[in-house]
Amino acid sequence: MQYSAFISYSHADEKIARWLMGKLETFNVPSKLVGSDGEFGPIPRKIGKVFRDRDELSSSGDLGSTVNQALLNSNSLIVICSPDSAQSKWVNNEVAEFRKLGREQRIFSFIVGGEPQSRAPGVACFPASLLAPEHPGEPEREPLAADARDQGDGKQRAFLKLAAGLLGVGFDALAQRDAQRRFRRMAAITTASVIGMSIAVVLAVSAFLARNDAQRRQQQAEDIVGFMLGDLRQRLETVGRLDLMRSVDDKAIEYFSNLDARDLSDRTLEEQARSLTGIGEVRLNEGNYIEAMNAFKEAHLRTSALYQRAPENAQRLFDLSQAEFWRGYVAWEQGRYQDAQMWLSRYRDSAIKLAAIDPDNFDWQREVAYGYHNLAVLDKSRGNFAQAEAHMLAERKLYSNWLEQFPEDLVLRFEAANVDSWLGSLALEQGKLGAAQGYFQKQVQAIEQNLLAEPHNIEWREIHITSLKLLGQATENLQQLEQSERLFQQALMLTEQLHNRDPLNIKWMLEFGNSHWRLVHYAGENSHFHLEQASQLISRAFEANPKDERSAYFLAGVKTFHGRKALIAGDIDLAKRLAKESQDILAAFWREDVPEELRTSYARSLILKGELHHYQQDFGVAQQVWQDALQILSESTKGEVPFIRLPDLIVVSEHLGQKEQATAYQLRLSAAIKQ
Structure with a gap:
């Protein structure tokens, strides 16, 4: 083989990949092991050449010829595992290609972040193709892993485990030899340190005189x-x-x-x-x-x-701004929102000063955008939607100016579209449905421009689907149902393409199920088909990753809807079971600051439960359950309740006989639609 190993990694982990490549290629096998019999033959003096240098795979999504040839000519595959690599299509493809070569036992995982036991996006560290079983229906594959995290083996011990696997020797043998070698080196360093300290003492005594x-x-x-x-x-x-x-x-x-x-x-x-x-x-x-x-x-x-x-020194102002950011970020994590607001405002103000000092330093210009974005997200989490919108609009103005300077920059265009998406969500929270629709439309148009430039870019395709659903939701809220159905149908077609490309991809499976779910209310005779498809796909995604919050409230929503249909059909036992399953799923994720989607999903399951008790003439129990739903929909608000809660508040208020309150909610809902 031309290479001893091929390192597969996300570009976010490039630094650790460079370090690992250097360590492997310069590692001297302990002399007492060289030439002895290992699992793969005589043990060499060096591990050998490692393949790492690649920029990207071909735009078609297939492995490029250089990378493909390197995989064929590599004895082993090393996968640097982190949340970034777990979501990297390139890492996923490289692992899948290497497994096709029949060398599964020569795949080694090097964990640098995330959680090996989790399957949640942003937390899981193993790529899907690394875990995929050899045959459908079998348990997930258990990767051979060295854990370089502090709470795992640590970098040095993990490196030795990896080296032992590549050489085909027992870890204990290699670790013992390496420890002896490091002990001798440390002894030499210690001796030199003692000499150095002695010299330092002599110099200190001399310095004492001066x-x-x-x-x-x-x-x-x-x-x-x-x-x-x-x-x-x-x-x-x-x-x-x-x-x-x-x-x-x-x-x-x-x-x-x-x-x-x-x-x-x-x-x-x-x-x-x-x-x-x-x-x-x-x-x-x-x-x-x-x-x-x-x-x-x-x-x-x-x-x-x-x-x-030196207030004129820009680098010192930058360092100060970073310290202000960290103080604000930790205060935010501790729940001290007033302190977080103060320090993040200081960080934003310092960034504005920094940008004024050097208008040509684009990195410093972007610090201003980060400053506004931090404040917007903090305000949104505290229910200050109008203030969050003001900060986000200030950030959007910056991106508009930058896009005039760099109109073909795809990343800038995507980031600006992301700000539009935030503005759309904030408009929805405030019941400004027309504005929300406009912002989501801008996001769709920007991502479609990116797709024209890079039609095979998976990231753009995923974001395109999300933007279509957001626009469809905003259009649905405005009662423009034919247009919203077309948008959801388009999203369904695109998610089906992704799902067919990789049926084991949990993220795509969940989005495919959600796309079916969006069409349940539109499909007429096909409604049952979409409901069944949504239930099956979302259930599979949730079973594969039961800690994922989005899967939880999607599945709970499907079960609640299905339960209401069962109640209407008179199948009380099925309705009860589905209502309980919905509540049990959501209860595991309940906390004080739950997202609005999860809050409303939980309230709907309670409304259904109350309706079941009312159907069975348990009127007192029904009233209490509806009161619980009302409390959930009314709490954690500042001023008016978020717009997303209004439809459910109308239903529960009517159930409780609060006609005036239900009418007030209905008037607010109707006014938003007519805007």
Whole structure:
């Protein structure tokens, strides 16, 4: 074979792919193992050449000839597993192609992020083709995996596991030899360090004669902290002593917090700010918000001091803006929304100043868009829809200007379309149905332009389907039913094409089922067919990924609708079962800040349950269940309830005999439709 291994990865993981390739190609097999018999023959001195350099696959979606030839000429396939690679069509195709060659036992997984046990998009780390069974109906395949995450094996141990698999030797044998070699190296480093420390002591004594005692002690302390955050931290991470590494970080933060930033040099402040930001990100990834915030606060103090010394320095303003963002982000994660609003507003304002300093730096210009977007999403999550819309409109204005400068930039066009989609959703929340329809129409047009330029780009095709459904929903709300049916039919045709291309793709399966579900109310004689198809496809998607929230409320909605049809037909037992199944599914996802779709889906299941009790003349129980539904539809609002809840509020108010309230909701609904 020309290559010992082929590394398959998402471009988002390119940095780790480069690192892994370098480690593999420079790895020296322990001399005592070289020449001995391994699982695949005599063990070589080197692992050999690794294939990584590829830009992209051909636009047709098939593997390009270079990549295809490299797969054929590779002994093994290494899959860098992360949430990005799990959703990468290229990684998925490469794994599928390699499996076709009959070398399944030569596929090795290298986990760098995500959760191996999860199948939720954005969390799962294994590509679908890596898990797919050899024959339909069999259990999922269990990949041979080395877990490079901190909570797994760690990078060094995971690398050794991977190397052992490629060489065909036991991990313990390779690890023991490698440990002996590293021990000898560490001993040499330690000896050199002792010598260096001895020299440093001599130099310190000499410096004592020339400097005053306070300056000498401060310098020594900073040298020690620098060593702690540099060489020592790296060595502790290498040997897997994460507990000691965290202690080093804590001591560093404690030391920094006792210093007065005004007494430190610019270089010292910059190094400390970088170190503290790095520590904060590590703590944030661990879910330790308090310690993350402590680190970001100290980083902010230092970036503030640096900026005050040179307010004309754009890089220092950029560093300050990042520290402001992190303080706002952690406050948001902690539920301290007022603090989050303050710090994210500061980040936005700093970004505006930064963009004014250097109008030609496009990266800094985009920081302004990020600033507005953060504030918009925060306001939307708090129910401040009008304020969120104002921030999103400011972001949209920036993209309009950029698109005038770069009209053929597909990514810019997509990002602008994404802002239009947000604006459409915010308009829906406020009952501005005509405006929502206009924004979603812009999104459809922009994505269709991208598809004209790149007709085989799967990402554009997926977004196109979503945009058609959003436009169809807005059009349906305006009672323009013929147009909305055409849009949903178009979405169904496109999702069917994707599903037929890869029937095992859970995401496409769910979208195909949802497209059938959208047509249930339009199909007349075909209504039952669409309902059955939606039920089957969405059920399969939910069974494959029971932690996915979208699958849950889609499936619950189908079951509630089916249950109401059973009630109308007089099949009470079936209606009861479906209503209970719907509630059980949604109960597992219930929390205080649930999305509107899940909230309304849960309320509908309760309304159906109340109708069943009312049908059986359990009037008191029915009233209580409807009161529960009313509470769910009325809570977590600021001012008027979101528009999406109005149809269900009308139904439950009428059930409870609250005619005046039902009429008020109906008037608001009718006014929105007539706009």
